[in-house]
Amino acid sequence: MKSFGCQFARNLAQLALVILAAPAFAQLGAAPPIMPTQPLPYQSPHQTQGTVTCASSLCHGSIKRWKDSNVLQNEYVTWSRTDKHAKAYNKLLNAQSQKIARNLGLKEPAHESKICLDCHAHAVPVERHGERFKPTDGIICEACHGPAEKWIKSHVEPDASHDRNIENGLYPTSDAASRAKMCLACHFGNKDKLVTHRIMGAGHPRMSFELDTFTEIAPKHFVIDKDYSERKRVWEGAKVWAIGQAYAVADTMDILVDEKLGRDGLFPELVLFDCHACHHPMSEGRWKPKTAFGPSIAPGLVRLNDSNMLMLRALAFSLDTGAGERISNQTRKLHRAVAGEGDARVEAMALKKVAADLVPLISERNLDINIIRAIALRLVDDGLSGYYSDYAAAEQAAMAISSVGSFLAKQGGMRNTAGFNDSLRKLNVSLANDERYKPQEFMARLRDVRTTLAK
Ligand code: HEC
Ligand code: HEC
Ligand code: HEC
Ligand code: HEC
Structure with missing residues (x-):
């Protein structure tokens, strides 16, 4: 062998x-709580908003970290430039993935096959796609932090708290x-x-x-x-x-x-x-x-x-x-x-x-x-x-x-x-x-x- x-x-x-x-x-x-009860991000009933929603320079797309914010605000830049999760979908287009798909006899190419997209992208049914969500963006913020439909607004309100964000569907990473x-x-x-x-x-x-x-x-x-x-x-x-x-x-x-x-x-x-x-x-x-x-x-x-x-x-x-x-x-x-x-x-x-x-x-x-x-x-x-x-x-x-x-x-x-x-x-x-x-x-x-x- x-x-x-x-x-x-x-x-x-x-x-x-x-x-x-x-x-x-x-x-x-x-x-x-010790034993997690929340649905995983891909199981959430909420709609995914897409990376553009997080990426504005006034949100998480700043080039530099902010001094007066409790989070860095440059998360998008870190993710898109250095995090392998951002490129995970693109990997399905390469020769190795094409070979895997061929060897398995998949009907579709790797980048269209659910079996691969399930882990190399944020794979959720179409009815849960927000208007600006692009499935080809790879393992996006919401693939880990949970679809943002219900927490996108509330998480930036002045009295926002982590617990309330979680109640609204933020995944407790x-x-x-x-x-x-x-x-x-x-x-x-x-x-x-x-x-x-x-x-x-x-x-x-x-x-x-x-x-x-x-x-x-x-x-x-x-x-x-x-x-x-x-x-x-x-x-x-x-x-x-x-x-x-x-x-x-x-x-x-x-x-x-x-x-x-x-x-x-x-x-x-x-x-x-x-x-x-x-x-x-x-x-x-x-x-x-x-x-x-x-x-x-x-x-x-x-x-x-x-x-x-x-x-x-x-x-x-x-x-x-x-x-x-x-x-x-x-x-x-x-x-x-x-x-x-x-x-x-x-x-x-x-x-x-x-x-x-x-x-x-x-x-x-x-x-x-x-x-x-x-x-x-x-x-x-x-x-x-x-x-x-x-x-x-x-x-x-x-x-x-x-x-x-x-x-x-x-x-x-x-x-x-x-x-x-x-x-x-x-x-x-x-x-x-x-x-x-x-x-x-x-x-x-x-x-x-x-x-x-x-x-
Ligand atoms: C019970 C025995 C068994 C175990 C355990 C096993 N394999 Fe295999 N593996 C096989 C057999 C049999 C083949 C087919 C070999 C062939 O086609 O010549 C194979 C083929 C492969 C191939 C393709 C290689 C080729 O020559 O085509 C890879 C890669 C592989 N296994 C990886 C793994 C990995 C990683 C694990 C552990 C997570 C694992 N295998 C556990 C028996 C096993
Ligand atoms: C939706 C599926 C998915 C989730 C959820 C996920 N990952 Fe990944 N991760 C991947 C895939 C696919 C790759 C490979 C990307 C590539 O190489 O293109 C990867 C790559 C990585 C790498 C790079 C490994 C290397 O070889 O350099 C690290 C580190 C990592 N993930 C950590 C994590 C951690 C920690 C979590 C949870 C907080 C996590 N991942 C959640 C799918 C996922
Ligand atoms: C259960 C989740 C899962 C499934 C299903 C899955 N992958 Fe992956 N894949 C991963 C993870 C995680 C890694 C990264 C492993 C690491 O670096 O630790 C990876 C790595 C890879 C790599 C290597 C990427 C690199 O950095 O070079 C390729 C190519 C790949 N997968 C293609 C595929 C294809 C094609 C399919 C569908 C047939 C598929 N994967 C299905 C989770 C998955
Ligand atoms: C692979 C999974 C994964 C991806 C993708 C991901 N994150 Fe995270 N993120 C984490 C983990 C793990 C933590 C650390 C634990 C925590 O505080 O939630 C974290 C923490 C954070 C924090 C909290 C920092 C703090 O001080 O409380 C913010 C804000 C954040 N991420 C934003 C983003 C944004 C924006 C994106 C997309 C551009 C993104 N994340 C993509 C896993 C991920």
Whole structure:
């Protein structure tokens, strides 16, 4: 079987640079609801107004930031010039997309196919198009902030408040759980849209996502300062990472049990499995008798991609032993059920619940320096125990260590930030190519990371 190239070295290469980019602000402001209930922007019943509505130079299209406004006002310029979301529709016109569409045998070209537009544009039914909305503008402001029909006027009134804007349909991007659900919808997939193994086989790049890392590496059109913290809750980076993991597990479970999305003929949807379970030379001898979730079930099985479960397990054990055991036992039951020893549907839904139950625990818990360090060390030590034998897990672990480590540094809990950055950079080098991933090399780099994390 042929192999496929890694596209993600570019994301990881930027990771080591995030550490001291933003100052830490104490958590202030009232806590918003924990489990998101709002429809996602593409599900909203309201009409989309279009980027021109946001882009005037007196609104969010200023060339320079305003001094006397609590938001930057140059968001449109940042987005249109530097944000990849602005070009996501245009990518559907390129040769790679044409090839993907051809290979899939789509009736329409990629830029007219719903299956592609769902994630590369703000795809909503025509009756919800405002007069000035252009579907070809890509992933516009309203694709993340929600269709503005009902909040466009009220959000600029003198007595406007964030809560009232949300009541009028502004999507709560500032809330970690709501953000997770929204970004993951396109960067992982959900019941409405998914990059399937067929789409990947046709030439789509492999997907890789971690909420805190991707929030950090996207060009910033907002600043988290004192004024921000008076208007909105500031979510610590480590919590954003943790909540992103919980939702990734929950969404994976939804797709796994979905009658349509979860299957492909006689097979389950392969995109949910460890890619290198199949895509590796037979001489490699990858099987290990032990995993983080207990003894391996048997050699020769196609294993679910459990990288997000591994992250969640490390986090949960650091917060509460009982929670750690619940994630660990339930993931093991799911692996067994997928291998035929149990009902995979039942175990998947149980794991979804265990993951979702962690969200309030994470949201409310005060993550002090000791807990943060414990999480970081656990992530490293799991690696040193050989638990990141597949690339996807190692990649998630590197992003996790970067996110949690950054937060530790911001809180003043790291003595040798330069050393940490340097060891992280080398760790990322060992991930530069997924097909040449060597767990031993990754472990050696992890040992150096560990030294910089110790008190
Ligand atoms: C579930 C959402 C989703 C679907 C469905 C989807 N994509 Fe993507 N696509 C993405 C995301 C997210 C990325 C960016 C991955 C990254 O860089 O992390 C991407 C990246 C790409 C790229 C590479 C862009 C670059 O920067 O070079 C191409 C080309 C592409 N998609 C084409 C398509 C085509 C054609 C279809 C329809 C057959 C499609 N996509 C369907 C989410 C999706
Ligand atoms: C890919 C998703 C995404 C897109 C596209 C996007 N934003 Fe944002 N935006 C965010 C996130 C995430 C935040 C930070 C969390 C928050 O405060 O809501 C944010 C914050 C903001 C803020 C709040 C800053 C503050 O201090 O309260 C404004 C204003 C804003 N965006 C305007 C825009 C405009 C205008 C566009 C289009 C030109 C746009 N955004 C496009 C995700 C997005
Ligand atoms: C409507 C679907 C959609 C939503 C919602 C969305 N993205 Fe994206 N995102 C994409 C696609 C598609 C690309 C690839 C664009 C390209 O390369 O042309 C992308 C690219 C990115 C990239 C650039 C990755 C790289 O390889 O350089 C980052 C970072 C990113 N998204 C972060 C986020 C975050 C954070 C959120 C939530 C606040 C979010 N995205 C919400 C679809 C989406
Ligand atoms: C159960 C085994 C299995 C798993 C798991 C699996 N694949 Fe595949 N993959 C296949 C098979 C079989 C083919 C078809 C190979 C052929 O046509 O020669 C394939 C083809 C591909 C191709 C096209 C390569 C080609 O030679 O045409 C890509 C790209 C790909 N897979 C990516 C992935 C990614 C990314 C993952 C993980 C998210 C993954 N696969 C998981 C079995 C698997």
